[in-house]
Amino acid sequence: MDTLDLARWQFAITTVYHFFFVPVTISLVAITAGLQTAWYRTGKDKYLRLTKFYGKLFLINIAMGVVTGLVQEFQFGMNWSDYSRFVGDVFGAPLALEGLLAFFLESTFIGLWIFGWDRLPKRIHLACIWMVVLGTQLSAYFILAANSWMQNPVGFRYNADRGRAELTDIWAVLTNKVVLVTYPHTIFAAFMVGGAFVAGVAIWHLVRRPGVDTGAFRTALRLGAVIVIAAGAGVALSGDQQGKVMTEVQPMKMAAAEALYESEKPASFSIFTVGTLDGSREIYSVKVPYLLSFLATGHFEGEVQGINPLQHAYEQLYGPGSYKPNIPLTYWTFRLMIGVGMASAGLAVLLLWATRRGRAPNRLLVWLALPLPLLPLFANVFGWVFTETGRQPWLVFGLLPTSAGVSPGTTSSEVLTSLIGFTVLYGVLAVVESKLMFRTIRGGLAGTSPEPEPDGPDNADKPLSFAY
Amino acid sequence: MELTTVWFVIIAGLWIGYFVLEGFDFGVGILLRVLGRDEPERRAVITTIGPVWDGNEVWLIVAGAMTFAAFPEWYATLFSGFYLPLFVILVALILRGVALEYRGKRDDLVWRSRMDWLITIGSMLPAVLWGLIFANLVRGVPLDTSHEFVGSLGSLFSPFALLGAATVTVLFVAHGAIFLALKTTGELRRRANRLASLCGLAAAVLAVGFLGWAQGIRGDAVSVVVAGLAAVALLAGLVANKRGREGWAFVGTAVAVVFAVASLFLALFPMVMPSSLDSAWSLTTTNAASTAYTLKLLTVIAAIFTPLVMLYQGWTYWVFRQRITVEVAP
Numbered sequence: 001m002d003t004l005d006l007a008r009w010q011f012a013i014t015t016v017y018h019f020f021f022v023p024v025t026i027s028l029v030a031i032t033a034g035l036q037t038a039w040y041r042t043g044k045d046k047y048l049r050l051t052k053f054y055g056k057l058f059l060i061n062i063a064m065g066v067v068t069g070l071v072q073e074f075q076f077g078m079n080w081s082d083y084s085r086f087v088g089d090v091f092g093a094p095l096a097l098e099g100l101l102a103f104f105l106e107s108t109f110i111g112l113w114i115f116g117w118d119r120l121p122k123r124i125h126l127a128c129i130w131m132v133v134l135g136t137q138l139s140a141y142f143i144l145a146a147n148s149w150m151q152n153p154v155g156f157r158y159n160a161d162r163g164r165a166e167l168t169d170i171w172a173v174l175t176n177k178v179v180l181v182t183y184p185h186t187i188f189a190a191f192m193v194g195g196a197f198v199a200g201v202a203i204w205h206l207v208r209r210p211g212v213d214t215g216a217f218r219t220a221l222r223l224g225a226v227i228v229i230a231a232g233a234g235v236a237l238s239g240d241q242q243g244k245v246m247t248e249v250q251p252m253k254m255a256a257a258e259a260l261y262e263s264e265k266p267a268s269f270s271i272f273t274v275g276t277l278d279g280s281r282e283i284y285s286v287k288v289p290y291l292l293s294f295l296a297t298g299h300f301e302g303e304v305q306g307i308n309p310l311q312h313a314y315e316q317l318y319g320p321g322s323y324k325p326n327i328p329l330t331y332w333t334f335r336l337m338i339g340v341g342m343a344s345a346g347l348a349v350l351l352l353w354a355t356r357r358g359r360a361p362n363r364l365l366v367w368l369a370l371p372l373p374l375l376p377l378f379a380n381v382f383g384w385v386f387t388e389t390g391r392q393p394w395l396v397f398g399l400l401p402t403s404a405g406v407s408p409g410t411t412s413s414e415v416l417t418s419l420i421g422f423t424v425l426y427g428v429l430a431v432v433e434s435k436l437m438f439r440t441i442r443g444g445l446a447g448t449s450p451e452p453e454p455d456g457p458d459n460a461d462k463p464l465s466f467a468y
Numbered sequence: 469m470e471l472t473t474v475w476f477v478i479i480a481g482l483w484i485g486y487f488v489l490e491g492f493d494f495g496v497g498i499l500l501r502v503l504g505r506d507e508p509e510r511r512a513v514i515t516t517i518g519p520v521w522d523g524n525e526v527w528l529i530v531a532g533a534m535t536f537a538a539f540p541e542w543y544a545t546l547f548s549g550f551y552l553p554l555f556v557i558l559v560a561l562i563l564r565g566v567a568l569e570y571r572g573k574r575d576d577l578v579w580r581s582r583m584d585w586l587i588t589i590g591s592m593l594p595a596v597l598w599g600l601i602f603a604n605l606v607r608g609v610p611l612d613t614s615h616e617f618v619g620s621l622g623s624l625f626s627p628f629a630l631l632g633a634a635t636v637t638v639l640f641v642a643h644g645a646i647f648l649a650l651k652t653t654g655e656l657r658r659r660a661n662r663l664a665s666l667c668g669l670a671a672a673v674l675a676v677g678f679l680g681w682a683q684g685i686r687g688d689a690v691s692v693v694v695a696g697l698a699a700v701a702l703l704a705g706l707v708a709n710k711r712g713r714e715g716w717a718f719v720g721t722a723v724a725v726v727f728a729v730a731s732l733f734l735a736l737f738p739m740v741m742p743s744s745l746d747s748a749w750s751l752t753t754t755n756a757a758s759t760a761y762t763l764k765l766l767t768v769i770a771a772i773f774t775p776l777v778m779l780y781q782g783w784t785y786w787v788f789r790q791r792i793t794v795e796v797a798p
Contacts, residue, residue: 056573063569066522067562073532074558077547084547088540089758096537096766099530104777107526108784111519119787164540166759407548409616418555425559429566436573 004406006415007079010422014071015388016381017426021065023380026136026187027194028058031227033129040126046216049445054198054220055129059114060436064429066107071422079415083395083405090156090167091146094174098142106135140190141183148178150396151387152249158399165399178249181242188234189341189383191227192376196344199224199351200373201441207366213445222355225348228376232345239338240295247296247304250397252314252323253390254296255307256330265303267292271335318398325392333386337379344375471763472753475538476740478770480733482534486527487598487636488725492718493517493524495644497564497591498637500584503648503659507577510584512794514571516651519788521568523781525561537766541615541756542740549609549617549741553597553624560597564590595637600624603632606682606732608750611743615751628681635671635678639702639728642667643721646705650714653793661709664717668706675699675724679731686742691734698727 001009032055039047073095076084084091109131116125149155155172156165167173202221206214247254255261258270269291293302307324314323347369354365361369391397395405469477496517504510536543547554567586574580607628610619645664649657679695687695705720736742740756743749757763 059569060573063566067565070529070561071558073529073536074547074554076536077532077543078551078554079548081544081548084536084544085540088536088543089762092533092537092540092543092758093762093765093769095533096530097769099526099533100769100773100777103526103529104523104781107522108777108781111522112784112787115519115788167762167765170765407544409548409618410551414551414555417552421555421559425562429562432566432570436570440573 001412001416003410003412003415004403006412006419007406007410008402010079010415010419011075012385012388013419013423013426014068014075016384017430018065018068018072019381019384020377021061021068022140023186023190023193023377024197025058025062025065026140026190027192027227028054028061028197029129029136030133030191031194031198031223032058033126033133036126036129040122046213046219049213050216050220053445054201055113056440057197057201057437059110060433060440062106062110064433068426078418079407079410080395080405081407081409083400086164086400086405087150087396088164090149090153090165090173093167093170094142094146094149098139098146102135102139102142104135106132106139109135137187140186141179144183144186145174145176145179148176148182149173150394151391152176152178153396153399165396177245181238181245185235185238185242188231188238189376189380191231192235192341192344193373193380195224195227195231196348196376197224197373199228199348200369203351203361203366203369203372204441205444206361207363209444210360216445218355221361222352225352225355228348229345229352232341232348235341243295244298250391251305252307252310252325253330253387255305255310256325256327256390257334257386258292258304259327259331260292260304260306261308262306263303263309264306265293266290266301267296267304269295321393323393325390330386330390333382333389337382337386340375340382341379344372344379347372347375471760471767472757473738474767475534475757475763476733476737476753479531479535479538480730482527482531483733484726484729486524486531487729488722489524489527490521491595491640491725492643492647492721493521494591494595495640495642496648497587497644498595498641499644499648499660499663500588500591503645503656503663504584507580508794509656510580511572512652512656512792513648514568514587515792516648518568520781520784522565523784525565534766534770538758538763539740539751539753539756540758542751545611545615545617545741545751546605549611549619550601550604550624552621553601557594557597560590560593562590564594592637595640596633599633599636600629602636602729602732603629603678603682605741606632606735607685608742608744610745611741611749611751612745613749615741615743615749615755618745628678628685631674631678631681635674638667638674639671639721639725642671642702643718643725646709646714646717646721649709650718651791653791656794657791661712661714664709665706668702668709668721672699672702672706675702675728679728682732682735685735687731687735691731694727694734695731698724698731701727 032051035047035051035054038044039051109128112120113125113128113132116128120128153165154176155167155169157168158164159166199221202217202224205212205217206221243254258267260267266289268287268289270285270287272286290300292304294300296302296304307327311323315321351361351365351369351372354361393401393403395402496513500510500513504513532543532547535546563586567583567590571580571583571587601624604624604626607626609617610623612618642664645660645667648660649664652660676699679698683692683695701720702724703720705717705724708714708720709717738753739750740753741751743751758766
């Protein structure tokens with residue numbers, strides 16, 4: 001493999017790996033903050049114990065999210081230096097905003113939250129976790145704005161002398177129609193992951209150790225299920241919006257998502273398609289009439305452009321070459337994203353129904369619910385693989401081909417070294433992380449301990465207690 | 469001041485902030501197994517940096533992001549040019565971050581001992597490699613006419629660069645030892661204080677050699693004076709440490725790091741990455757910069773949010789200002 005392929009593999013591996021931790025973190029911190037708020041307002045012990053339990057699981061995850069995120073930033077310069085040269089003037093601004101507004105907020109207030117339990121007044125301590133929530137939201141927004149610019153470049157002009165894109169309107173970048181639909185979609189999708197995680201852990205405890213902390217875990221189970229269902233509705237609605245914007249700005253991605261070779265009016269949505277091996281023609285498919293027209297355009301009779309006419313149009317526009325993404329990959333990840341996501345929402349409804357009015361969940365349900373935390377997580381990953389591979393062969397749509405972004409100076413052995421290094425490291429960390437998660441989950445809720453009084457007068461003179 | 473100059477100063481400021489802050493937590497990490505002789509002591513050592521190391525590390529991320537935004541050419545050449553050292557730094561920071569977070573999550577001495585090793589190695593490698601990278605920045609690296617790095621890994625290991633690596637590492641160890649002396653009590657504090665004197669002297673000798681050599685390679689009157697001030701601040705810090713005035717000693721080493729890094733950036737200016745092949749091929753603050761629009765925008769963002777960040781980070785240090793006492797584990 002040459003440097004380009006290796007750099008692409010590395011980007012794919014580090015990004016997908018990073019994104020296993022991102023949705024868990026985004027949602028779990030908000031759920032933890034909500035639980036702590038419930039404790040602050042009601043004083044009920046179960047909320048405090050749940051806060052500490054899920055808070056600890058959140059911390060295990062964010063540690064991984066932070067360290068793998070570091071790789072992302074370095075990777076742009078290390079493997080994609082020509083990309084960095086091309087987009088730095090535009091792409092750098094949201095990254096700078098993310099660092100300055102979001103990362104400092106997250107890291108500083110996480111420290112205050114972890115170590116501040118018996119140092120800070122309750123109200124301030126609660127505010128700290130909400131600051132972390134704010135940080136994660138800002139971070140998500142800015143990085144999605146940067147990504148959306150690659151899908152639909154706006155607010156810039158091309159400087160032919162310097163051979164780069166130059167920012168002319170930051171507001172246009174921050175209100176890119178793609179980020180306006182991608183941000184809610186991503187956040188709702190993240191909450192499906194967090195809700196499923198909270199519910200999955202809770203049901204496991206309810207069945208494995210009946211009678212132990214039943215009240216607290218019932219609350220967690222139902223809370224998690226409600227979050228999955230509500231977030232699932234949000235994902236569907238925002239995804240529908242996103243489909244229409246995508247059809248408008250990246251018609252090839254929508255055509256590839258559907259493996260729609262010729263333009264159709266009205267177009268039907270295919271649930272299942274078998275194509276030829278070279279992906280140029282379909283052999284057999286199951287279709288829902290009119291649905292694709294509606295998803296893509298909002299009208300049941302709308303025309304959806306096909307891959308072949310688009311390829312022809314792009315050749316006229318950008319010169320000879322293939323402008324088709326990997327069609328089987330886009331087609332199947334699109335379907336798996338939707339299917340797996342819907343399955344998890346369905347499971348959540350089932351859980352909520354089975355535990356209504358004080359009913360205890362039965363063992364069969366637990367077996368069904370066992371994959372629950374993983375389903376929306378994989379839906380998230382499929383979604384990202386779809387949207388990023390669907391953009392190919394472009395790094396920045398219509399402006400910079402992927403092959404033009406790679407570092408000209410780095411050798412394939414350098415990229416291979418780091419590719420192997422990160423992959424092995426990630427593999428080991430995955431084992432360590434999962435073991436630690438299972439151990440913490442098995443440990444259950446900590447016993448009730450009398451809370452130290454943080455507002456006492458001589459608190460400031462007390463030596464700091466251990467937190468590690 | 470011209471906007472590109474403003475941004476050179478801001479980027480320098482971010483690196484200085486990073487080295488001052490993470491400098492001491494790297495030092496603490498390196499000393500973890502040297503000064504912490506048993507589990508309660510090691511816990512105390514780690515707790516001194518527990519609430520702050522994560523925030524300190526963000527200075528690096530922001531320095532990187534700001535360089536990307538303000539000087540894309542510099543970012544591109546720097547990060548692709550120092551490929552393998554940066555890869556090792558990343559691996560080290562990953563292992564260190566995970567170890568710091570996961571250490572206390574299991575009540576198991578073998579587990580903790582393993583995490584402690586990762587913290588030590590993960591603190592040591594970045595210190596060494598940042599020293600190596602910055603020394604090479606000052607000395608100049610082979611850049612071709614399109615500002616592309618054309619050297620090999622071997623070309624990064626000159627005697628000057630190795631001296632830079634040693635200087636930064638020992639300076640961070642001294643900085644960390646003084647921080648530990650400032651933040652602990654009893655026997656641990658005494659040990660940290662003694663070690664700080666020892667490492668501090670070694671750091672002073674190395675720093676005089678390295679900064680002097682750097683000024684010989686490139687530098688002007690101002691950067692020489694600033695390098696001299698770094699040495700003075702370091703010595704003043706050591707004197708304060710000797711007298712048990714650890715707060716002042718920490719100010720001393722912090723100021724020494726500020727001046728030392730500042731002298732390197734001053735020597736570089738107006739270049740950001742000098743080419744060792746032909747000075748006409750060097751990256752400068754102007755040919756590496758973004759457009760005026762972007763720089764203006766970034767200036768507004770930085771002017772509003774940097775003071776805010778410093779305010780709440782400062783507050784963290786205030787909240788956790790107490791010394792940490794080694795106690796038998798509860």
